[in-house]
Amino acid sequence: xxxxxxxxxxxxxxxxxxxxxxxxxxxxxxxxxxxxxxxxxxxxxxxxxxxxxxxxxxxxxxxxxxxxxxxxxxxxxxxxxxxxxxxxxxxxxxxxxxxxxxxxxxxxxxxxxxxxxxxxxxxxxxxxxxxxxxxxxxxxxxxxxxxxxxxxxxxxxxxxxxxxxxxxxxxxxxxxxxxxxxxxxxxxxxxxxxxxxxxxxxxxxxxxxxxxxxxxxxxxxxxxxxxxxxxxxxxxxxxxxxxxxxxxxxxxxxxxxxxxxxx
Amino acid sequence: xxxxxxxxxxxxxxxxxxxxxxxxxxxxxxxxxxxxxxxxxxxxxxxxxxxxxxxxxxxxxxxxxxxxxxxxxxxxxxxxxxxxxxxxxxxxxxxxxxxxxxxxxxxxxxxxxxxxxxxxxxxxxxxxxxxxxxxxxxxxxxxxxxxxxxxxxxxxxxxxxxxxxxxxxxxxxxxxxxxxxxxxxxxxxxxxxxxxxxxxxxxxxxxxxxxxxxxxxxxxxxxxxxxxxxxxxxxxxxxxxxxxxxxxxxxxxxxxxxxxxxxxxxxxxxxxxxxxxxxxx
Numbered sequence: 001x002x003x004x005x006x007x008x009x010x011x012x013x014x015x016x017x018x019x020x021x022x023x024x025x026x027x028x029x030x031x032x033x034x035x036x037x038x039x040x041x042x043x044x045x046x047x048x049x050x051x052x053x054x055x056x057x058x059x060x061x062x063x064x065x066x067x068x069x070x071x072x073x074x075x076x077x078x079x080x081x082x083x084x085x086x087x088x089x090x091x092x093x094x095x096x097x098x099x100x101x102x103x104x105x106x107x108x109x110x111x112x113x114x115x116x117x118x119x120x121x122x123x124x125x126x127x128x129x130x131x132x133x134x135x136x137x138x139x140x141x142x143x144x145x146x147x148x149x150x151x152x153x154x155x156x157x158x159x160x161x162x163x164x165x166x167x168x169x170x171x172x173x174x175x176x177x178x179x180x181x182x183x184x185x186x187x188x189x190x191x192x193x194x195x196x197x198x199x200x201x202x203x204x205x206x207x208x209x210x211x212x213x214x215x216x217x218x219x220x221x222x223x224x225x226x227x228x229x230x231x232x233x234x235x236x237x238x239x240x241x242x243x244x245x246x247x248x249x250x251x252x253x254x255x256x257x258x259x260x261x262x263x
Numbered sequence: 264x265x266x267x268x269x270x271x272x273x274x275x276x277x278x279x280x281x282x283x284x285x286x287x288x289x290x291x292x293x294x295x296x297x298x299x300x301x302x303x304x305x306x307x308x309x310x311x312x313x314x315x316x317x318x319x320x321x322x323x324x325x326x327x328x329x330x331x332x333x334x335x336x337x338x339x340x341x342x343x344x345x346x347x348x349x350x351x352x353x354x355x356x357x358x359x360x361x362x363x364x365x366x367x368x369x370x371x372x373x374x375x376x377x378x379x380x381x382x383x384x385x386x387x388x389x390x391x392x393x394x395x396x397x398x399x400x401x402x403x404x405x406x407x408x409x410x411x412x413x414x415x416x417x418x419x420x421x422x423x424x425x426x427x428x429x430x431x432x433x434x435x436x437x438x439x440x441x442x443x444x445x446x447x448x449x450x451x452x453x454x455x456x457x458x459x460x461x462x463x464x465x466x467x468x469x470x471x472x473x474x475x476x477x478x479x480x481x482x483x484x485x486x487x488x489x490x491x492x493x494x495x496x497x498x499x500x501x502x503x504x505x506x507x508x509x510x511x512x513x514x515x516x517x518x519x520x521x522x523x524x525x526x527x528x529x530x531x532x533x534x535x536x537x538x539x540x541x542x543x544x
Contacts, residue, residue, distance in 0.1 A: 057447055079449030089444040093462045093539050103448035106458070134539040147444075154448050 005071075006190050007033040007056065007158055012065035014051055024215040025051045028065070031209045031218060033158065038184065038191045038231075040205035042198070042251070044258045048216030049194045053162050056192065057083045069157065079107060082156030086163040088143040090135035090150075097122055097131040099146050103154030121149040124183055141172040145179070152187060161193040165200065174235055177203055181231050198251050203238050206231070208251070212258050219254065222247075327509040335509035336516065345498060349517060352487065352495040355411065356479050356525075359418035364472060367426035371468075374427070375434020376460055388427050396421035397485055409490040414483070421482035422475045429475070433467035434460060466537040473529040480522045 014026040025048040033039045041049040054060040056067060058077035066073050069080060082103070090099050100118040109117070122131050125145035135143055144164060151159055165173040177200060184191070195201050201208050205224055212219040226243025238244060285292070309329050315321075316328040327335075339345035374381040374388075396417055407413035437460050445459045487496020495514050502510035 057443075059443055059446070077443075077446045079447070081447065083443070083447040085440045085444065087438070087440045089438075089440045091441065091459070091462070092541075093537075102445075102458070106445070106451075106454050107449050136539060136541045150444075151448070160447075
């Protein structure tokens, strides 16, 4: 095992039992996430990528296989694997600051430290002006920023994101993607992010784990070499990078070959 | 004749401005108009009542006019010590309701949170829900006599089963994502219950309480009419014996006003306590 590996998924399979019989969602998936890496799980609908993320989060149990965090097998959910969901999960009865403090409160972080850290992360996601606002007054993108700040403030070893910008309109999604990379500049968090959006995957990812569908299997792992280890600051910068188009073409072709099988 | 029928040809002049019609599906109306309509229905009601009395549809003894009823109401409070009756009734409703909530809220929340608890209690609770509470009156009279205990018991079994079911349903409706958020932040079972499920379900639990408090008043009257020596219902039964129809009607009026008052108070409480919500019920 690489010493830089933070999360290892080993031969994970998942079969759901439905009324019409067992449904195989994942078959023998293995991959690893390196420290400080932004790894994207990409694949066509029905490839089980959200199921896989839920298994990593401990919200679902694999039918076979196991997961290691820092080399130690993990079962069930835990604060070291913080999760941001697609739907809005701000607690409506808490203010922005209280929402961000929430996880630390669960884990017994003393009040003063909690306040300070929450303030820091609220500022980091540009919600300083709204620290005392209730979520009902926030837009979808702002609620998602609250969720990101709340999870980061809880200091997880890895941040899991399940199509975090999927419910947002296109323009807001851009801003959020750029903001996420901006945050990573200072926090160096490790992220495992699920998406079905090819552009989002290329823009954000250091590495893409591509799954095929029905059942979900590991198709290929793409090192985005054209980025030369640099994360773009903006969409424009990405588009101007040499090799960007080839990469997109390659992934579109992968998607295309995967769709059509069952549809 | 046909100037109003030309839908497609554009009209000219001042008349061309499209006019909002009164009956539009789910469209808001002018608040003043809304208030006026609400007052109008009561004016019509009292008008019809006065008319029925004036037309001698029934004898004055069986159908006294609104003014006679108001006069009786005044006499009841001023001379017959009706305040004590009202207080006893209010006390019965509130005490039984607090007891019912003390059982229903924790149980409903646990049933809504854990399938095993639901599987154990639900068949029992559902069966009781279909037994009309007044069917227990003869039994309760034998067990507890005609005192307060019998009233409290009837009111308690009248609302508890529905209260449990409603609260369990509202708890079940708490977003799974909120629960999962807490769990992935390190929340233990107890913490998830306390910091997610309870606050998330609470606004709807208060709505359920509002609905069931209204039902409580119904059972109060049933309990007090069957056997009681004090309370609003008892006063009404006494009045019946002496053909004081005006007093019976005054009693109905007081129950109605009290019901409205409690409903209003709970509604205010809801708005105040849950002002963070998008919508009010």
